[in-house]
Amino acid sequence: MSDTLPARRLPWAAMVLGLAGLALLIGLGSWQMNRLAWKDALLASIEQRTHAAPRPIAEIDRQFSRDGDVEYWPVEAMGAFLHDKERHFLATFDGQSGFFVYTPLGLADGRVVFVNRGFVPYDRKEATTRVPGQVAGLATINGLARNPLPARPSSIVPDNEPDKNVFYWKDLRSMATSAGVDPSRLLPFFIDAGPAANPGGLPVGGVTIVDLPNNHLQYAVTWYGLAAALAGVLGALLWRRRDQART
Numbered sequence: 312m313s314d315t316l317p318a319r320r321l322p323w324a325a326m327v328l329g330l331a332g333l334a335l336l337i338g339l340g341s342w343q344m345n346r347l348a349w350k351d352a353l354l355a356s357i358e359q360r361t362h363a364a365p366r367p368i369a370e371i372d373r374q375f376s377r378d379g380d381v382e383y384w385p386v387e388a389m390g391a392f393l394h395d396k397e398r399h400f401l402a403t404f405d406g407q408s409g410f411f412v413y414t415p416l417g418l419a420d421g422r423v424v425f426v427n428r429g430f431v432p433y434d435r436k437e438a439t440t441r442v443p444g445q446v447a448g449l450a451t452i453n454g455l456a457r458n459p460l461p462a463r464p465s466s467i468v469p470d471n472e473p474d475k476n477v478f479y480w481k482d483l484r485s486m487a488t489s490a491g492v493d494p495s496r497l498l499p500f501f502i503d504a505g506p507a508a509n510p511g512g513l514p515v516g517g518v519t520i521v522d523l524p525n526n527h528l529q530y531a532v533t534w535y536g537l538a539a540a541l542a543g544v545l546g547a548l549l550w551r552r553r554d555q556a557r558t
Contacts, residue, residue, distance in 0.1 A: 329545045340534035347527035381456040390416040396490035400478045404430040424498040429514030443511030457501040459483040
């Protein structure tokens with residue numbers, strides 16, 4: 312009796328575990344399908360926004376005050392760059408390491424918006440190495456509005472080093488404070504400048520990434536495929552047990 316009892320119970324234990332695994336795999340596949348629907352809607356929204364006509368920055372500011380979301384809306388702003396207050400965000404672009412240059416743009420009404428003017432190589436971080444690109448006087452900026460980040464994106468992202476003017480995540484308040492920008496004058500969003508060339512070729516504008524990966528269907532098919540394979544194994548196990556019961 313003791314020799315045959317474990318053998319009889321083992322298939323049922325395997326069946327319970329298998330059914331739990333099957334439920335998990337189906338759940339993961341369904342979660343990826345939900346993510347697919349979310350990503351499709353997001354990409355459609357980005358497509359709509361990025362192809363809209365540029366809107367005045369005052370209108371974008373009103374929308375942010377109302378909705379808290381201005382991500383990827385085209386915007387036009389006019390002002391003078393405060394080059395001595397530029398901040399540097401560690402980044403890569405076209406396989407090269409360097410920085411995105413965030414420079415406060417002083418608007419006619421006295422307020423300030425940080426503009427991501429684009430990429431500079433690592434050894435061109437200091438503005439003295441790219442003097443022609445430090446545009447003086449009034450400038451008209453066309454680009455995409457970007458939402459601020461509410462917090463550090465992940466624990467693996469290093470803490471910003473404002474004392475060294477090196478930022479690893481876009482902390483708008485910290486950028487402004489370290490640059491000496493009055494927070495009461497600060498607009499609560501960024502602008503990513505468009506691809507218009509700067510004198511001297513630096514910074515390189517138009518660095519916004521809007522082509523987001525969308526692999527959720529592939530992931531869903533993988534999870535559902537594993538679920539189907541497991542269902543086949545469980546079915547074979549039940550069939551074998553039925554045959555054993557007949558003998």
